Amino acid sequence: MSFSSSHSDLKQINRLAVINLVKTKPGISRADLAKRTGLNKSTIGKLVQDLIDDLWLAEEITPTLLDGAGRRPTGLTLNGKVLALLGAEIGADYITVLACSINGEILFNTTVPFQHDDMNASLEQLVGLLKHAWEIMAENRHTVLGLGIALPGLINPLDEKVVVLPNINWQEVSIAELLRAKFAAKNMPDTPITIINDANAAALSEFVFGHTQYRRSPLIHLTMAVGVGAGIITEKGLYKGFNGWAGEIGHAILQPIDGLPCACGQHGCVETLVSQRALSRMVTQTDRLLSMDTLQRRLAQGDELVKSGLAQVGHFLGIVLRNVANILNPETIIIGGPMSQFGNHLLEPTLISFVKHSHQNHIQPHIKLCEFGHHAAALGAAAAVLSLHVEPLGTPLHLAQNGLLR
Ligand SMILES: [Zn+2]
Structure with missing residues (x-):
């Protein structure tokens, strides 16, 4: 190089x-x-x-x-008034599309529930939502710089192809290429597209657009949804690891003996104890996945099963965060993803467990809830587009696309 x-x-x-x-x-x-x-x-x-x-x-x-x-x-x-970024998230059972200014101000957003049984149908739905966002940006005289898409799984860091999305069962596909073909068929603008893992995107949203004062790295952002992943920001930007697997904390093993089976084939993974799926199992005593809307409604009604489930999730989450803090010594740990909407019902038992499992000489990181709620991954995907424009050193792919790599 x-x-x-x-x-x-x-x-x-x-x-x-x-x-x-x-x-x-x-x-x-x-x-x-x-x-x-x-x-x-x-x-x-x-x-x-x-x-x-x-x-x-x-x-x-x-x-x-x-x-x-x-x-x-x-x-x-x-100047936040003219240039805009598009961000999207393919979630386990929804699609979010938003547009924001280069300052991170959200100008338009929409989320629709969607079952991703057929990839082509999912991409058609995504393109329809993006077309609408583009039209609104054009009406408001905003110029779109590019599109970032957050996906729940492993993305090859060199060519941005999807390796595998376990929760929606897509694998070995170039989403950017498929989207470009659909944009051309609908006479939509050709725009730079970047693909990013959802947990990494959520971490980037806080780092690029967040108002937090804790700007010194490392920063860890935990995305708690049906699955669990972490984005790690160091002084050099997102840390993706050798093969792009860094931050796959959902499959760190907490209970190898007598642990519940995990989607990855192991037993007792973090995801079986601290995810939306884990909370659903604690509440229903079955494998039925409850939606966040259902869980939040039942919590608001004072449902004791949901309350005690959240206390258990917080107990295990405190242990997970203690382990993360011991390995990476972060300044800040952010709890994000849909489950951050439980607020103090999740944060308080987590902090109690974190302190209980800490040594008195441990330096404590700041642990806080995500600033951008359910928009974090889509906003972070938009932030990834901004990073292409403002970071002097991108990935080899982006350097090549920008004519900076010979
Ligand atoms: Zn697992």
């Missing part, structure tokens, strides 16, 4: 560096940008003007402050 150093490539990398700095330090001045990038002031001035003209950046006027020369200092922010 080698990087070319042509003038246009360097300009592109410099643009990305400026956008990235403005994203992480809203209100930054041109002088500060020059200092932090090592570029001279006139180069920064030109790059910033180009980015303002291209609608990536906006100037923030601060009328009360005057510098020594009597000029009004201006800070730079991302």
Whole structure:
């Protein structure tokens, strides 16, 4: 692998560096940008003007402050008014599509229940929802930069092909290629498409768009749904592991002896104890999966089975998080996915169990509920599109697509 150093490539990398700095330090001045990038002031001035003209950046006027020369200092922010991102999530029994600004403000969203028995029917439904989102963006004069799709399973990190989605039984398929063909058939715009694992996407939503103050890595985001997965963010971005399997915590084994059978073929996996499926089993004493709507309604009605089920789930979740903290020493652990909607009913027993299983000398991470609720994965898929535009180093595939890899 080698990087070319042509003038246009360097300009592109410099643009990305400026956008990235403005994203992480809203209100930054041109002088500060020059200092932090090592570029001279006139180069920064030109790059910033180009980015303002291209609608990536906006100037923030601060009328009360005057510098020594009597000029009004201006800070730079991302312009959230024109450029937009599309994000989608194929969930175990639903599809979510949303559009957001480059600041992460949600401009449109829709979720429909859907059974993914037939992949073609699922993709047709997804394309219909995306077409509607696109039309709304066009009506509002937003320009769509690209589309990110979050999927519940293993994605090859090099070519973004689906390896396997165990909960909906899709495997060895290029979703992006199939979608491009459907877009062309419906005269929809050709746009960059990125495919990402749902737990990784949810982690990215917090890291890119979250308001949390805990921005130092590592950050762990646990997605608790019918299955369980984790996204791990390090100082270099998403950590995917050697084959893309990093964060598959749902199949870490807690009860090898006498544990319940798991969809993966093992016994006593984390998913059999702390997922929506596990809670359903605790409530019904059968294998019948209860929807989140049903579980939440029964909790609101004071159902003791749901309450005690959540206490059990929290007990095991505290142990899981203790193990995660021991291995990765994260600053923050976020509990997300549909089950985060149980709020303190889930968080409180989790924290009690976490502390109970901690040594007094353990440094405690911040453990909190996800900020974006059931939109996290779709929003994170949109954030992955933004990352393609603003991170100087992407995957080899994205570098090649952007002409940065020779
Ligand atoms: Zn398993």
